[in-house]
Structures are given as structure tokens and as C-alpha cells.
Amino acid sequence: MxxxxxxxxxxxxxxxxxxxxxxxxxxxxxxxxxxxxxxxxxxxxxxxxxxxxxxxxxxxxxxxxxxxxxxxxxxxxxxxxxxxxxxxxxxxxxxxxxxxxxxxxxxxxxxxxxxxxxxxxxxxxxxxxxxxxxxxxxxxxxxxxxxxxxxxxxxxxxxxxxxxxxxxxPIIREKDGLAMSSRNMRLSKKEREIAPQLFKIISSGQSIERMQKMIEAAGFELDYLTTQGDRLLVAATLGEIRLIDNVPYNNLRTLKKPVELRSVETCPSKPSNVE
Structure with missing residues (x-):
């Protein structure tokens, strides 16, 4: 190299x-x-x-x-x-x-x-x-x-x-669903326990209004939760760390079930279509 x-x-x-x-x-x-x-x-x-x-x-x-x-x-x-x-x-x-x-x-x-x-x-x-x-x-x-x-x-x-x-x-996640990020290492032990709730909530199939309340109740300061095309996007701060994530929106709207976690092993070699 x-x-x-x-x-x-x-x-x-x-x-x-x-x-x-x-x-x-x-x-x-x-x-x-x-x-x-x-x-x-x-x-x-x-x-x-x-x-x-x-x-x-x-x-x-x-x-x-x-x-x-x-x-x-x-x-x-x-x-x-x-x-x-x-x-x-x-x-x-x-x-x-x-x-x-x-x-x-x-x-x-x-x-x-x-x-x-x-x-x-x-x-x-x-x-x-x-x-x-x-x-x-x-x-x-x-x-x-x-x-x-x-x-x-x-x-x-x-x-x-x-x-x-x-x-x-595709997004690569920890086993508990938290989207991998270099900033995750700056989360405190307690914050690291809370952080996976963000993904669990946005992949829950609830209404956006309901998910907003759930995110704030979990201890996050919500910047936004909104849709862009076929994606549901979120940004929220936990302690001093700002976390972002997104999930396929059409899947949630029609299937009403959690999004399947991706690991490095299941990451496809071909690009996926995001637009």
C-alpha cells in the first residue's frame, strides 16, 4: 500500500x-x-x-x-x-x-x-x-x-x-441497529445505550408525529424527522453528539414492520438505487 x-x-x-x-x-x-x-x-x-x-x-x-x-x-x-x-x-x-x-x-x-x-x-x-x-x-x-x-x-x-x-x-449498523459513525465513540456509556432507540423508532412504522414524540421522550433533542422521496430522514442530538439516520420510507408505509439490519457481510457488491 x-x-x-x-x-x-x-x-x-x-x-x-x-x-x-x-x-x-x-x-x-x-x-x-x-x-x-x-x-x-x-x-x-x-x-x-x-x-x-x-x-x-x-x-x-x-x-x-x-x-x-x-x-x-x-x-x-x-x-x-x-x-x-x-x-x-x-x-x-x-x-x-x-x-x-x-x-x-x-x-x-x-x-x-x-x-x-x-x-x-x-x-x-x-x-x-x-x-x-x-x-x-x-x-x-x-x-x-x-x-x-x-x-x-x-x-x-x-x-x-x-x-x-x-x-x-448501504448503511452499516451495529448489532443493536445504531448506524455506524466515527462520532459514536464520543457517546458516553449511558448515551450509547440510548442511541439505538433512534433507529428502532424510525423503523417502527408509526406516524411521523408519533415518532417525533417517541424520539424526544427517549432523550434526544430532535432537529428534524421528515421524508425525502422514498426515505425517512432524521437528525437528533444526544448529549453533545449529533446523530443522523434514514430508512426506506415506502417499505415502512406499506409493510409496517421494522427495517432489516444490514451487516458488512450482507452488504451487496453492486450499488443500490437511492434516487
Whole structure:
């Protein structure tokens, strides 16, 4: 596994590859990230993972300062997963303009998470565009857990005629149903016991109004619970940690039964349709 620590090394390496499957991350890797890597290895000749904690997408300095740093463990996991190369840039390399130039979307990014995290999606879209321009991947792999981010990135690719296929990958959950996230490790023991209730409630088949009351009664501070197409999306804060999740809405509306949990082993190698 090659470690690429600057843009020149990245460009030389990418130029020597025929078809790159790209997985951009902020590190603190877990089984959810590894499911993206697995999908990339099945669908690509070579796999590149980037690790960069992007400060421009954090709306709170404290959240950035407390973001987990597990680089040594991350590299061990990626090497064992058959990754071809890892890109490890720093801020000055990716932002030589000091973030004076930004990419914005002025509709969907203002709703849901965007309404509660001003500037968040500007930072996400800007850094992903920079990485796509540098790597020029054939395919890029993103999880469905952040459904709004996934839709915005797919929209950006379409709007700017980028020659990359954005591949959505299913949410990977803990055995108790909690959607995997790097921020989960910051939950207290008590909060970790409560956190799985979020998924259980949104997959219960209750009315949205009833689920809102159940979420708040469980101890969450609810940001939103709403539908987007065939998905039911939620964002709620538990203690200091903001959790997001989503489930197929049509299944709930028609079947009225809990959504089946997905594990890494059951994650399909082919992308699912989210739009």
C-alpha cells in the first residue's frame, strides 16, 4: 500500500493507474468505511482512500477539535483490506487559497442538516470537488447514511459534467441497529445505550408525529424527522453528539414492520438505487 503525502505524489501515482475506485474519508475508520472499500475493490482495478479531516465542513470549532484521530489504526485496516494507496494531504495543500474560493448549492443544501449547520455543505462540496479534480476517479463510493450529502454530491457531479460515477453503498449498523459513525465513540456509556432507540423508532412504522414524540421522550433533542422521496430522514442530538439516520420510507408505509439490519457481510457488491 502506497502512502501519498502530497499532491505531486498523488498526481504521479494517479497518472499510472487505469481505473481508480476512490473512497474519501475523514479517518477514524469503522466497518462502514470498510464496506465502501470492499465495494470499491470489487468494482475497480485500483482503490485509493483519502484521509483528511476537512475543517471547512465543521460549523463548530469544538466538534473539529474533538474529532477522533486514529491514523495508525486506520492505515492498518486499509492495508489489510487491500487498498492500493492512501492520500494524506494537509490543509495547506488542499486549500492554497485559504478557502477564499468555495462551491455552494443554494437549494437542497439549505434544508435539513444544512439548516442546522450553516456552511457545512459548502465545505463538503468544495473539498470533494478538489479531490475529484486531483484523483479523476472512475468511481467514487459514498455511504447512504448521510443521504443529503450523497444527493448533493451526485447533483454536483451532474451539474459540472464530472466524469465520475458516484456509487451509493448501504448503511452499516451495529448489532443493536445504531448506524455506524466515527462520532459514536464520543457517546458516553449511558448515551450509547440510548442511541439505538433512534433507529428502532424510525423503523417502527408509526406516524411521523408519533415518532417525533417517541424520539424526544427517549432523550434526544430532535432537529428534524421528515421524508425525502422514498426515505425517512432524521437528525437528533444526544448529549453533545449529533446523530443522523434514514430508512426506506415506502417499505415502512406499506409493510409496517421494522427495517432489516444490514451487516458488512450482507452488504451487496453492486450499488443500490437511492434516487
Amino acid at each position: 502506497v502512502l501519498l503525502k502530497n499532491i505531486n505524489e498523488l498526481k504521479v501515482w494517479c497518472a499510472s493507474q487505469k481505473s481508480i475506485g476512490f473512497v474519501p474519508t475523514m479517518g477514524a475508520l469503522h466497518a462502514g468505511h470498510l464496506s465502501l472499500v470492499k465495494a470499491a475493490t470489487l468494482q475497480s482495478e485500483t482503490v485509493l482512500v483519502s484521509i483528511f479531516v476537512n475543517p471547512t465542513q465543521f460549523d463548530e470549532v469544538e466538534d473539529l477539535e474533538n474529532y477522533p484521530n486514529t491514523l495508525d489504526d486506520d492505515l492498518t485496516l486499509l492495508k489489510a483490506s487491500g487498498v492500493s494507496a492512501v492520500f494524506l494531504p494537509d490543509f495547506d495543500q488542499l486549500y492554497p487559497d485559504d478557502y477564499r474560493y468555495q462551491l455552494s448549492e443554494n437549494d437542497f443544501s439549505m434544508a435539513l442538516c444544512g439548516a442546522h449547520r450553516p456552511g457545512h455543505f459548502d465545505g463538503v462540496l468544495t473539498v470533494v470537488m478538489k479531490l475529484f479534480n486531483l484523483v479523476k476517479p472512475a468511481k467514487a463510493f459514498f455511504g447512504e447514511k448521510d443521504y443529503q450529502q450523497l444527493r448533493l454530491i451526485r447533483g454536483m457531479v451532474k451539474a459540472f459534467f464530472l466524469d465520475v460515477e458516484v456509487v451509493p453503498c
